[in-house]
Amino acid sequence: MNTTVGVILNQGQVTERTMTCLKLITRMLERGVHVRVYAIDNATHHTSGSTPFARAVTELIRSGGGRGALTWLVDEASAECFGLCENQTKGVVLGSASDLWNIVTASDLVLTLGVDA
Known part of the structure; x- marks a missing residue:
């Protein structure tokens, strides 16, 4: 049986915490x-534009992450709201509150990262 982990991100700045979260996802x-x-x-x-973070996410999605x-x-x-719907990196899916609920209820573990102030 495979474990499923949900990760909820709401911190907008790329910081040591967000990069560590990306490394944790990779691992x-x-x-x-x-x-x-x-x-x-x-x-x-x-995941908008061609930032290093967006490129890393694209690569993880493309490779299947192992x-x-x-x-x-x-x-x-x-x-x-931010005008980013058309600018998301390849492989990113637009979701809704029901998708968030499905992630939370279907995951064995849920991690959250950051709260922008």
């Missing part, structure tokens, strides 16, 4: 964990 995927990320609020910026599986969802309402 979980290498160990066969299924990871479902939901980015909301300012975190929708992480033995695990990665689904990266971005809250559509938040992305729309």
Whole structure:
């Protein structure tokens, strides 16, 4: 049986915490964990454009992250608010509050990162 981990991101700045979270996701995927990320609020910026963070997410999605599986969802309402719906990196899926609820209820463990002040 595979473990599923939900990761909820809402911190918009790329910091040591967000980069560590990306490394943690990478390591979980290498160990066969299924990871479902939901980015909301300012975190929708992480996968827009061609930033190093966005490129790293694209590579993880493309490669399948090793033995695990990665689904990266971005809250559509938040992305729309920032004008980022059309600028998300390849492989990122626009999601809704029901997707967030599904991640939380279907995961064996849920991690949250950051609260922008």
